[in-house]
Amino acid sequence: MTPAVEKDSLAFLKINPVDVRWDLNDSIQPEFKSNLDKLVNAWYAENAIKTEAYEGPETKYIKEQLADSVYIKRLQSIPSMFDLSYNKIVRNYIELYTQRRRKQVELMMGMSEYYFPIFEEILDKEGLPQELKYLPIIESALNPQALSRAGASGLWQFMYSTGRMYKLEVNSFVDERRDPIKASYAAAKFLKDLYKMYGNWPLVIAAYNCGPGNVNKAIRRSGGKKNYWDIYYRLPKETRGYVPAFIAALYSFNFHEEHGLYPRPNQFPEVCDTLMIKEQLHFDQIAQFTPVSKQKLRELNPQYRADIIPAFNKPYSLKVPFESAMAFIDNQDSITSYKKEYYFNLKDKLVNPRDRYQKFAHVAPNGKAKVYYKVKSGDAVGLIASWFHVRPSDLRYWNNIHKNMIRVGQNLAVYVPKSKVSFYKSFNSMSRTQKQATLGKNYVASVEKPSTVETSRSEDGGDYVYYTVRRHDNFWTIAKKFPGISNFDIMKMNNISDAGSLKVGQKLKIRQKS
Structure with missing residues (x-):
């Protein structure tokens, strides 16, 4: 049970704890906890922080229930232009930071040693409170490559439209929403514009998260009230914990030693x-x-x-x-x-990456010509590469293939010697045996093992065969083994709606058509 608040501390509460029905199960949003959890396993954190070699101060952490009056006194001691309200929701976020997500907080503290000086300098230039440097902790867990489900990106989590509004460039090669400096200047301008609207920092912080339209709607529905806690339940659900999380982050970073929290050393250069x-x-x-x-x-x-x-x-x-x-x-x-x-190509113009797996713009090799090969059943990246005398890595690179995933009917671009274009084009009309023969190899078509097909008669006298699914089978390749049967017939016969649900060893009933 949460300890009672001392009477002389009640004046510090910005809400009446009796009049508001706090739902503690709903106070910490799942996406917020998910962002913290992702930080530990993120590529960025793994490389930016010395996670394995870290040996923090020898401080034994003891989980304890502090009195509300302790939290209140500590919050009161922080010089701040913000109303650092305290209530059960704020306490819940403080405990999330200081007890349940300690490793994530120490990672963020380590990265803050690099990012906070950047934020502080820009906030100072723009005449904004230094406490706003804690916003990226709530928004992105200090991961500049963070991408939300809604499409917000970067340390300050700008949506595409808002980023463009504040002159951030976003294209195939550059996303300035991820630029710590340019995005911080854009965030400062956005925050100044929001403060002109509300003149109230808690509302500014809420509007930064969910947009001024949602905050204005909450104000109207609450009868014109402009106190964050008065409009709390009128705000979108995912925004309600935003201000409490901000207060908790500010608290945790200022009183980390009292909770046995210490920065993980980062690997950013000092200068x-x-x-x-x-x-x-x-x-x-x-x-x-x-x-x-x-x-x-x-x-x-x-x-x-x-x-x-x-x-x-x-x-x-x-x-x-x-x-x-x-x-x-x-x-x-x-x-x-x-x-x-x-x-880069010879004209010094960049080629747009075709998808997110491509690491650089691809260009045609010198002295080569491009031909297309249409993938057939049973083909594999390594096999195709051997026929065209190219490296599998090149074939993957030219076609943006990830994890050797190709599909029947797909047209693959292959770069071959110009003198042999007609020869390699003919591969599309060759059989597997003929293509193997070009390598000096014989190809023997696989023969089904007798155990893969069983025959039985149903109660109505119909003849059926039962096929045992083997590795690399799919409905299309199985249907080819039985003339007059389509892949859809097999799925319907076995009451299967998901074409990707086959399992090795599974038995499929197939009715022979006369």
Whole structure:
């Protein structure tokens, strides 16, 4: 049971705890906890924080129930322009941070040593309260590559339309919503505009999360009240915990030692330099001639979506460790010319990535011509690559193939010698045996084992066969084994609606048609 609040502390509560029916089960939103959990396993956190080697201070943490008066006194001691209200919901978020998600909080504290100075400088320039630096903790758990289910991106979780409204560039190569500096300036402008509307920081924070339209609607439905706690239940469900979480984050970072929480050491460089790039570059080119790795370039420059700096119309910034800046300047000509034809086409124009798996713009190999091969049943990436005398990795790269997944009927682009275009085009009309013969190999068609097909007679006298599903089977390949039977006939006969539900060893009833 939660300890009672001392009478002399009740004046600090911004709500009447008797008049409001708090639903503690609903106070912490699932998506908020999910964002914290994802942080631990995120690629970004795994690489930005020394998670394995970390050995924190030898402080034994003892889970204890603090009196409400302790939390209230501590919140009162924090210099803040915000109303740091306290109630059971705020307490619930404080306990989430200090008790149930301790590892995540220590990860965020470690990353805050890199990001908070950036936020603080920009907030100071824009004349905004320094406490707003805690907003990205609630929005993204300090992960610049965070992407919400609604499509909000970056540290400050800008939606596409809001980002464009505040001049953030978003295209196939650049997403400035992920740029810590540009997104922070945009967030500061957005927050200033919201403060002009409300003149009330809790409402500003709520509007930042759910939009001013939803806050205005909540104000109207509550009879014009403009206190956050008065409109709490009029706000969207996912926004109700936003201000309590903000207060809890501010508390947890200010009183982390009292709860045995300490920052995980981060791997960001202590000093960075920013270079202005005026030619398109790939991170691989930079890593080849400087001490900085491609992985570190990604950590410091999360705004570049495809490892490419698309500086062919205007300059773009590149953040590098200070010791790598001079190496870049000394080797700039070598960097820009290194494998330029490989990463960019001959006309110096970028090719848009075709999907999220492609790591760089692909170009046609020199002296090669493109032909298309239509995938047939039983084909595999390695097999096709052997027929066309190319590497499987190249075939995957040219066609954006992920995990060797190809489908029957798919047209695959293959780059072959120009002198052999007609020969390789003929592969589309060749049988499997003929294609294998080009490699000097014989192909023997697989013969079904007798045990895969069983014959029986149903009660109505009809003849059926039962087919045992084998590895790599699907409804289409099975139907081909039985003339006059379609894949849909098999599914209907066995009352199956999901075409992907087959399991090895499963028996399928198939009725022979006369």
